[in-house]
Amino acid sequence: MAEAIVGVITDKLVAFLTEEASLLKEVDEEVLEIARELRSILSVLKDADKRAETEEDNVSDGVRSWVQELREAALQAEDVITDYRHHMAEQPCLGNQRSFVEYLRKIACFIPFYCSSLKRRHDLAWKIQNIKSRLFRINKRSKSYGFMNSIQQGSTSNATQNVVTSYDPRGASRYLREDELVGIEAARDKLVGVLLDESSQRTVIPVVGMGGSGKTTLTHQVYDLVKGKFHCHAWVQVPRQCRREELLRTLIRELFESTKASVPSEIYAMDGGKLTDKLREYLKEKKYLVVFDDVWNEDFWGDIEHALTDDKVGGRIMITTRKMQVARFCESFSSVHIHDMERLPVEKAWELFCKRTFRSGGCCPRELEKISGDIVERCEGLPLAIVVIAGLLSRKNKTIHEWQRFHASLSSELENDLQLKSIIKILSLSYYDLPYYLKSCLLYFGMFPRGHSIRNGRLIRQWIAEGFVKAVQDKTLEDVAQEYMNTTASKFRGTTRRLSIKINSSTDDLHGIKFPHAHSAIVFCEDETVNNIVPVFMTNFEFLKVLDFEDAPRLDHFPEEIGRLFDLRYLSVRNTKVKVFPKSISKLENLETLDLRYSFVCELPADLIKRLCKLRNIYALNIEHEDEGVFRRGCRGIKVVGGIGFSKVLQKLFHIEVGHEGVDDLFKELSNLTQLRTLGIYLRVRSEDWRSLCGCIEKMELLDSLFVGSSSENEIIDLEFMSSPPQFLQNINLEGRLKKLPEWFTQLQSGLVKLRLLHSMLEDDPLEVLQNMHNLLELVIDHDAYVGEQIHIKEGAFPKLKVLILTNLSRLRSFIIEETALPLLEELNLGSCPQMKDVPSGLQHLKKLKTLVFDLFPLEFIFLQDFQTAYHVPQVGFSYRDDQGQTQWITLLNLLGLRQELVHKVMEEAQDGASTSGTTATREVHDATLGGAATSSTSKKAVDHE
Numbered sequence: 001m002a003e004a005i006v007g008v009i010t011d012k013l014v015a016f017l018t019e020e021a022s023l024l025k026e027v028d029e030e031v032l033e034i035a036r037e038l039r040s041i042l043s044v045l046k047d048a049d050k051r052a053e054t055e056e057d058n059v060s061d062g063v064r065s066w067v068q069e070l071r072e073a074a075l076q077a078e079d080v081i082t083d084y085r086h087h088m089a090e091q092p093c094l095g096n097q098r099s100f101v102e103y104l105r106k107i108a109c110f111i112p113f114y115c116s117s118l119k120r121r122h123d124l125a126w127k128i129q130n131i132k133s134r135l136f137r138i139n140k141r142s143k144s145y146g147f148m149n150s151i152q153q154g155s156t157s158n159a160t161q162n163v164v165t166s167y168d169p170r171g172a173s174r175y176l177r178e179d180e181l182v183g184i185e186a187a188r189d190k191l192v193g194v195l196l197d198e199s200s201q202r203t204v205i206p207v208v209g210m211g212g213s214g215k216t217t218l219t220h221q222v223y224d225l226v227k228g229k230f231h232c233h234a235w236v237q238v239p240r241q242c243r244r245e246e247l248l249r250t251l252i253r254e255l256f257e258s259t260k261a262s263v264p265s266e267i268y269a270m271d272g273g274k275l276t277d278k279l280r281e282y283l284k285e286k287k288y289l290v291v292f293d294d295v296w297n298e299d300f301w302g303d304i305e306h307a308l309t310d311d312k313v314g315g316r317i318m319i320t321t322r323k324m325q326v327a328r329f330c331e332s333f334s335s336v337h338i339h340d341m342e343r344l345p346v347e348k349a350w351e352l353f354c355k356r357t358f359r360s361g362g363c364c365p366r367e368l369e370k371i372s373g374d375i376v377e378r379c380e381g382l383p384l385a386i387v388v389i390a391g392l393l394s395r396k397n398k399t400i401h402e403w404q405r406f407h408a409s410l411s412s413e414l415e416n417d418l419q420l421k422s423i424i425k426i427l428s429l430s431y432y433d434l435p436y437y438l439k440s441c442l443l444y445f446g447m448f449p450r451g452h453s454i455r456n457g458r459l460i461r462q463w464i465a466e467g468f469v470k471a472v473q474d475k476t477l478e479d480v481a482q483e484y485m486n487t488t489a490s491k492f493r494g495t496t497r498r499l500s501i502k503i504n505s506s507t508d509d510l511h512g513i514k515f516p517h518a519h520s521a522i523v524f525c526e527d528e529t530v531n532n533i534v535p536v537f538m539t540n541f542e543f544l545k546v547l548d549f550e551d552a553p554r555l556d557h558f559p560e561e562i563g564r565l566f567d568l569r570y571l572s573v574r575n576t577k578v579k580v581f582p583k584s585i586s587k588l589e590n591l592e593t594l595d596l597r598y599s600f601v602c603e604l605p606a607d608l609i610k611r612l613c614k615l616r617n618i619y620a621l622n623i624e625h626e627d628e629g630v631f632r633r634g635c636r637g638i639k640v641v642g643g644i645g646f647s648k649v650l651q652k653l654f655h656i657e658v659g660h661e662g663v664d665d666l667f668k669e670l671s672n673l674t675q676l677r678t679l680g681i682y683l684r685v686r687s688e689d690w691r692s693l694c695g696c697i698e699k700m701e702l703l704d705s706l707f708v709g710s711s712s713e714n715e716i717i718d719l720e721f722m723s724s725p726p727q728f729l730q731n732i733n734l735e736g737r738l739k740k741l742p743e744w745f746t747q748l749q750s751g752l753v754k755l756r757l758l759h760s761m762l763e764d765d766p767l768e769v770l771q772n773m774h775n776l777l778e779l780v781i782d783h784d785a786y787v788g789e790q791i792h793i794k795e796g797a798f799p800k801l802k803v804l805i806l807t808n809l810s811r812l813r814s815f816i817i818e819e820t821a822l823p824l825l826e827e828l829n830l831g832s833c834p835q836m837k838d839v840p841s842g843l844q845h846l847k848k849l850k851t852l853v854f855d856l857f858p859l860e861f862i863f864l865q866d867f868q869t870a871y872h873v874p875q876v877g878f879s880y881r882d883d884q885g886q887t888q889w890i891t892l893l894n895l896l897g898l899r900q901e902l903v904h905k906v907m908e909e910a911q912d913g914a915s916t917s918g919t920t921a922t923r924e925v926h927d928a929t930l931g932g933a934a935t936s937s938t939s940k941k942a943v944d945h946e
Contacts, residue, residue, distance in 0.1 A: 030125070030128045030129065030132060033132050034077050034128070034131060034132050034135060037132065037135040037136060037139055066138065066141060069138060070135075070138050073131060073134050073135055073138060075497065075517060076127075076131055077131045077135070079516075079517055079543060080124065080127045080128055080131060081128075082543050082567060083124060084124050084128075085566075085567075086542075086566050086567075182344070182348055182351050182352035182355060182383075183214075183344045183345070183348035183349075183351070183352065183383070184214060184217065184218045184221070187218055187339065187341075188218060188221050188222055188225075190339075191205065191207075191218070191219075191222045191318075191339060192222055192225055192226055194337050195222065195226050195229075195289070195316050195318075196226060196229060199314065199335070200312045200313060200314050201310070201312065201314075201334075201335050202308070202309075202310035202312075202314075202315040202316075202317070202334055202335065203315075203316055203317070203334065203335045203336070203337060204301075204317045204318075204319065204330045204334045204335070204336045204337075205316070205317070205318045205319070205336075205337045205338075205339060206318075206319045206320075206321060206326065206327035206330060206336065206338050206339070207219050207318065207319065207320045207321070207339045207341065208321055208322070208323070208324050208326075208327050208338060208339065208340050208341060209322065209340065209341025209342075210322055210341075210382075211322060211384070212382045212383065212384025212385060213341040213343065213382060213383065213384070214341060214383040214384070215320040215321075215341055216293055216294070216320055217383070218341070219291060219293065219318055219320050220235075220291075222318070223235060223289070223291050223318070226289065227258075227289055229289075230287050230288055230289040230316070231259070231286040231287050231288060232255045232256075232258045232259050232283075232286055232288050232289075233254075233255070233258045233288065233289040233290070234251055234254030234255045234258060234288075234289075234290045234291070235254065235291045235293065236250050236251055236254060236290065236291065236292050236293065237293050237294065238292050238293060238294055238295050238296075238300070240296055242297075244272050244303045244304075245270075245271065245272050245275060247303065247304065248272065248275035248276065248279060248304070248307060249267050249268065249275065251279065251290065251304070251307070252264070252267055252275065252278060252279060252282070253267075255279075255282065255283075255288070255290075256282070264278070275307070276306055276307040279307040279308070279309075280306075280307060280309050283308065283309050283311075283315070284309060284311060285311055285313060286311075286313065286315075287313045287314045287315065288308075288315050288316070289315075289316045289317075289318075290308065290316075290317050290318070291317075291318045291319075291320075292304075292317070292318070292319045292320070293320050294320055294321070295319050295320065295321040295323075295326050296321070296322070296323065296326070297326070298323065298325045298326050298329045299329070300319075300326065300329075301319075301326070301329050301330045302329075305334075310334070317334075324338075324340075343380065343381030343382060344381040344382075344383060344386070345381070345874075346376075346381075349376050349379065349381050349386055350373070350376055352383065352386050352387070352390070353372065353375075353376045353379075353386050353389075353390050354372075355390075356386070356387055356390035356391060356394065357372070357390040357393050357394050358394075359394065365398060367400050368398065368400060368403060371400060371403045371404055371407055372403070374407055375389065375393075375403070375406075375407050378407075393406065434487070438484055438487055440463075440466070440468045441463050441468050441469075441481075441484050441487070442487065444459070444462065444463065444466070444468070444498070444520075445459075446498075446500070447498055447500040447520065447522050448500065448522070449500070449502070449524065456482075456485060458548075458550070458572075458595075459485075460478060460481040460482060460485065461478075461570055461592070461593040461595075461617060462520065462546050462548070462570055463481050463484070464477045464478070464481060464569070464570075464592065464593075465520075465545045465546045465569030465570035465592060465593065466519060466520060466545055466546060466569075467545070469481045469484065476651065476677070478651065478677075496515050496517060496518055497517060497518060497519050497520070498518065498519060498520040498521075499515060499518050499520065499521045499522070500522050500524070501521060501522070501523050501524065501525075502524045502525070503523060503524070503525035503529050503530060503533060515540060515541055516540070516541070516542060516543065517543060518541050518543065518544060519543055519544060519545045519546065520544070520545060520546035520548075521537060521541060521544060521546065521547055521548070522546070522548040523548065523549050523552060524551070524552075525549075525552045525554070525555075526551075526552070526553060526554070527554055528554040529554075530549070530552045530554055530555045531554065531555060531556060531557065534549075534555070534557075534558065534559060535559050535561060537565075538559055538561035538562055538564055538565065539561060539564070541565070542564065542565070542566075542567075543567055544565050544567065544568055545567050545568060545569045545570065546568075546569065546570040547565065547568060547570070547571050547572075548570065548571075548572045549572060549573050549574075549576055550572045550573075550574040550575055550576075550595070551574070551575045551576075552575070552576050553575060553576060553577065554576075554577065555573065555576040555577060555578060556576070556577040556578060556579070557578060557579075557580075558573075558578065558581055558582060558585070559582065560582045560583075560584050561584070562581070562582060562584055562585055562588070563582070563584025563585060563586070563587035563588065564584075564587075565588060566587070566588070566589075566590065567590055568588050568590065568591055569590055569591060569592045569593065570591075570592065570593045570595075571588070571591060571593070571594055571595070572593075572594075572595035573595070573596060573599045573601070574595045574596070574597045574598055574599065574619075575597070575598045575599070576599050576600075577599070577600055578596075578599045578600060578601060579599075579600040579601060579602075580601065581601070581608075583608075585608065586607065586608050586611040586612065587611075588612065589611065589612065589613065589614065590614055591612050591614060591615060592614055592615060592616045592617065593615075593616065593617040593619075594612075594615060594617070594618050594619070595617075595619045596618075596619060596620040596621075596622075596638060597619050597620060597621045598621055599622070600622065601620065601622065601638060602622045602636070602638060602639060603638060603639040603640075603641065604618070604620075604638060604639070604640050604641070604643075605641060605643075606640075606641050606642035606643035607643065608643070609640065609642075609643035609644055609646060609647060610643045610646045612647075613646060613647065613648075613649075614649065615647050615649070615650060616649055616650060616651045616652070617650075617651060617652040617653075618650070618652065618653050618654075619652065619654065620637060620638035620654070620655060620656065621636070621637065621638075621654075621655050622636045622637065622638055622657075636655075636657055636682060637654075637655035637656045637657035637658075637680065637681065637682040637709075638655070638656055638657060639656070639657050639659075640656050640666070641662070642662070642665065642666075642669070643669075644656075644666070644669045644670070644673070645668070645669030645670070645671075645672040645673070647673070648672070648673075648675065649675060650673055650675060650676060651675055651676060651677045651678070652676070652677060652678040653673070653676060653678065653679055653680070654678055654679060654680020654681070654707055655680035655681060655682055655707060655709070656680070656681055656682070657681075657682050657684075658681060658682065658683050658684065658685060659684045659685070659711075660684065660685065660686065663685055663686075663689055663692075664692070667689070667692040667693065667695075667696055670696040671695070671696050671699050673700065674699065674700065674701065674702070675702060676700045676702065676703055677702055677703060677704050677705065678703070678704070678705040678706075678707075679697070679700065679703060679705070679706055679707070680706075680707035680708075680709075680733075681693070681707065681708055681709070682709045682710075682711060683708070683709070683710060683711060683715075684710075684711035684712075684715075687718065690717075690718040690719065690721060691721040693708075693719075694719060694720075694721035694722035695721070697722060697725070697726065698722055698723075698724060698725070698726070700726055701726055701727070701728075702726070702728060703726040703728065703729055704726075704728045704729060704730045704731060705729075705730065705731040705732075705733075706729060706731070706732050706733070707732075707733040707734075707735070708733070708734055708735070708736070709734075709735035709736055710735070710736030710737065713736075713737065713759060714737065715736060715737065716736070716737045716738065716739060717734055717736040717737065717738055718739075719734075719742045719744075720742055720743065722742065722744055723744065724744070724747070725744045725747060725748065727751070728751070729748060729751060729752070730751060730752060730753040730754065731752075731753060731754040731755075732748075732752065732754070732755050732756070733754075733755075733756040733758075734756070734757055734758070734760065735758040735759060736758075736759055736760070737759060737760060737761050738757075738760040738761070738762060740762065740764070741762070741766055741769050741770075745769065745770075746769075748773070749772055749773055749774060750774060750775055751775065752773050752775065752776055753775055753776060753777050753778070754776075754777060754778040754779075755770065755773075755776060755778070755779050755780070756778075756779075756780040756782070757780065757781055757782070757785035757786075758780075758782045758783045758785055759783050759784060759785065760784075760785040760786070761784055761785070761787055762785060762786050762787065762788075763787055763788060764788070765786065765788055765790070765791060765792070766781065766785070766786055767781075767791060767792075767793060767797070770798075771793065771794065771797035771798055773798070774799055774800065775800055776798060776800065776801055777800060777801060777802050777803065778801070778802065778803040778804075779798075779801060779803070779804050779805070780803075780805040780807075781805070781806050781807075781809065782805065782806075782807050782808055783807075783808045784808065784809060784810055784811075785809075786809060786812070787809075787810070787811050788811065788812070789811055789812060789813045789814070789835070790812070790813060790814045790815075790816070791806065791812065791814075791815050791816070792816045792818075793816065793817050793818060793821045793822060793842075794818050794821060795818045795819060795820045795821055796820050796821065797818075797821045797822070798821065798822050798825075799823060799824070800824055801822055801824065801825055802824055802825060802826045802827065803825075803826065803827045803829075804822070804825060804827070804828050804829070805827075805828075805829040805831075806829070806830050806831070806833070807829060807830070807831030807832055807833075807855060808831060808832045808833075809832075809833050810833075810834065810835070811835055812833045812835060812836055813835045813836060813837070814836070814838065814840075814841070815830070815836070815840035815841070816840070816841045816842060817840060817841065817842030817843065817845055817846065818842060818845070819842070819845045820845070821842070821845065822845075822846055823847070823848065824848050825846050825848060825849055826848055826849060826850045826851065827849075827850065827851045827852075827853075828846070828849060828851070828852050828853070829851075829852075829853040829855060830853065830854055830855065830857075831853070831854075831855030831856055831857075832855060832856040832857075833857075834858070836857075836861075837861070838865070839865050839866065839867060839869065839870070842869075843869040843870050843873075844869040844872070846873075847872075849872075849873045850873065850874050850875060851873070851874075851875045851876075851877075852870055852873045852875070852876045852877070853876075853877050853878075853879075854877070854878045854879070855878075855879050856879055856880060856881065856887070857878065857879075857880060858880065859880050862878045862880060862890070862895065863895075863898075863899070867892060867895075870892065871892075873892075875891075876891065876892035877889055877890070877891055877892070878890050878891075878892075878895065
């Protein structure tokens with residue numbers, strides 16, 4: 001924990017020294033000394049942090065105290081420097097005055113300010129000196145604890161030690177009987193096939209998955225099945241810190257022993273080069289199988305690649321690892337087949353739990369089914385967690401009271417039970433292996449409640465605002481953060497940096513509580529209480545960088561004090577009733593992200609935009625205009641009245657509203673936004689203005705996402721004037737009438753990833769043109785974007801498409817999918833197509849399909865169609881309107897059950913001589929469904945990923 005904090009703060013101090021040219025010389029030097037001390041301490045901190053956090057029984061109290069003291073000192077250093085920046089920002093500026101009289105007036109105002117600030121500056125200098133001395137003493141004390149210097153070891157990752165020193169439940173996983181295996185049979189058979197295929201080329205098979213996902217269990221089962229098919233074989237457990245020579249010696253011993261040969265004694269005196277030669281000599285013309293278990297370092301393959309020869313006799317190498325980077329590193333050297341471990345599906349997780357908990361027959365008693373299901377759900381499909389928890393429960397009394405008590409105290413059980421503690425240590429290995437900046441990003445997930453949906457874009461912008469994202473040359477901070485992803489007062493102790501606050505009418509009064517050191521506050525509140533506590537954040541949280549009120553629907557205003565949050569980088573009022581901001585918001589000169597989507601803010605004044613010169617992201621979609629009709633669904637972009645051209649660093653701007661007034665000036669300003677990556681724009685313009693818009697877009701060379709919407713259903717979107725679209729354009733969203741797809745779409749065949757068309761009224765099937773988009777992953781055709789009667793996807797079309805959404809197509813009658821089309825499709829959503837009378841033809845060809853949704857289809861279609869071609873799809877859902885106009889959901893499994901119920905009912909009525917028609921029976925089953933017997937909460941994919 002401390003390593004993450006100190007590392008990020010050190011980066012901030014260095015950036016601060018680089019940016020602030022106006023600092024006094026003596027303060028500059030003092031801050032530099034603090035940064036040097038922190039860097040020196042950072043080199044040993046990973047080892048100290050790990051020992052303080054994981055070796056509770058062995059580590060001395062002194063080490064833990066040292067880590068805590070360092071953490072507090074680093075946080076104090078950050079606060080003092082932030083306070084100094086505030087002080088410098090408040091100083092009046094004497095330059096560039098219009099007249100001598102004004103100059104004298106400014107001096108008269110400045111003198112009392114200068115006198116009053118002398119004491120504050122003196123206090124700040126004393127605090128900085130105090131922190132420097134404190135860090136010097138902490139650094140000096142570190143030598144007495146014998147911490148390992150990670151810089152001397154080569155990298156912080158290599159310095160991490162294996163902290164599992166007690167019971168390790170993974171060891172037994174290598175010795176499971178076949179009848180004890182659950183959920184890995186298909187993967188086992190697949191890997192056996194890869195190992196035993198006819199290829200003579202050397203093949204590397206990395207098995208990748210998080211700790212406890214069953215990598216070693218699966219690999220050992222495969223290894224035992226096939227090792228007899230090879231001339232020699234070896235299983236090598238790879239230590240976290242492993243010298244190349246020791247690894248090669250271990251490999252030689254294992255290979256020689258597998259053939260009952262004597263291990264050469266001279267290998268213990270050989271260096272790396274001679275060991276490599278020895279291995280190559282032994283393996284010559286041999287078909288070998290080698291497993292390297294638990295590989296952490298990305299350069300591992302480079303150490304052994306030349307030792308394992310490729311004599312074209314079918315050598316096979318398996319690697320188990322938690323890191324996809326390790327697997328990718330192998331790809332440049334050999335034929336590689338990567339197997340990505342998946343978590344157990346619900347039914348397999350339940351089967352494994354029952355086998356391990358109720359050993360006699362593996363059947364769960366009926367009274368324990370509900371609580372057992374809750375416990376299995378907490379394991380989230382992780383085999384190691386299921387096995388260990390099931391083993392513990394197998395020794396407990398099979399009473400609902402004891403099991404409920406165990407479930408309620410599971411967190412404390414994890415801390416106290418020997419076996420459960422081992423799970424935490426095993427899973428924490430991945431955490432301790434992370435660099436410090438990724439640790440901070442990972443821990444930030446704790447700001448959100450369990451089960452809360454977290455948007456990718458929201459999290460990335462909050463990481464950036466906090467300073468967690470390290471700048472990389474030629475990459476935006478958003479790009480770097482995206483790479484990271486591919487990963488009452490008495491209740492708080494120490495220095496609180498981040499607050500997740502849930503508020504309701506019964507919440508204790510927050511006005512008396514101060515968190516002067518807090519940097520982030522995410523507020524969850526659904527009632528009007530939120531308006532009472534907003535001023536608290538302006539007065540008691542002066543160092544805030546992130547203030548997030550998203551989904552607080554009763555929030556309707558901000559006080560003038562918002563301007564006091566000088567350090568604020570991220571501000572969100574998404575899904576609130578805020579209409580206007582006070583003028584003081586223009587003082588937030590460090591603001592980088594302003595999220596106004598689905599609020600009532602309808603305009604950004606020019607003077608506001610000009611002052612907020614660090615804005616990187618403006619998100620807006622106004623919902624005040626509820627009477628605008630169905631076409632726009634009550635939404636509009638936000639009006640920008642000049643000033644937008646001053647935002648030279650602006651990267652994302654959507655959605656803005658452009659009308660007839662001032663359109664020429666606005667287009668000129670848009671042309672200046674050469675750093676823009678995302679543009680969303682609603683237009684109410686003249687036909688000749690489309691040419692100007694196309695000219696603006698062509699100048700945005702870095703643009704990767706484009707949204708264009710017309711103001712009315714009859715206005716045509718004309719983008720034909722763009723002869724050369726931005727080369728990085730990947731995501732296009734067009735909402736409004738089109739004569740045809742723009743000609744320049746053909747230039748995006750290899751680049752377009754997502755396309756969404758709404759209200760386009762295209763008469764020719766757009767899929768005929770789009771099927772050649774070889775990298776298209778997601779396609780949405782919605783609200784009569786196509787008005788033809790048939791969609792026909794031909795052989796080989798859309799080779800990479802994963803999501804296809806065809807909804808609200810009023811004239812569509814048939815949908816045909818030919819064999820080999822859509823080979824990678826995972827989600828298909830068909831919705832509200834009233835003319836469609838039959839199930840789409842060719843569903844059986846979609847072998848990768850995971851989710852199939854028939855949204856708002858007539859009840860008769862759902863009950864009377866044969867969905868046999870969809871039986872292979874794991875999740876099939878249907879929705880329809882009930883008699884009250886409410887949307888009801890039903891799964892395919894429940895539908896089949898209701899049909900069987902219907903058949904029985906008709907047969908019983910026939911036997912009783914009743915004259916009830918099938919339609920009546922269907923209605924009765926329908927009524928039962930509305931009673932809740934078969935509804936489910938299938939969710940639809942959100943289009944807005946930001």
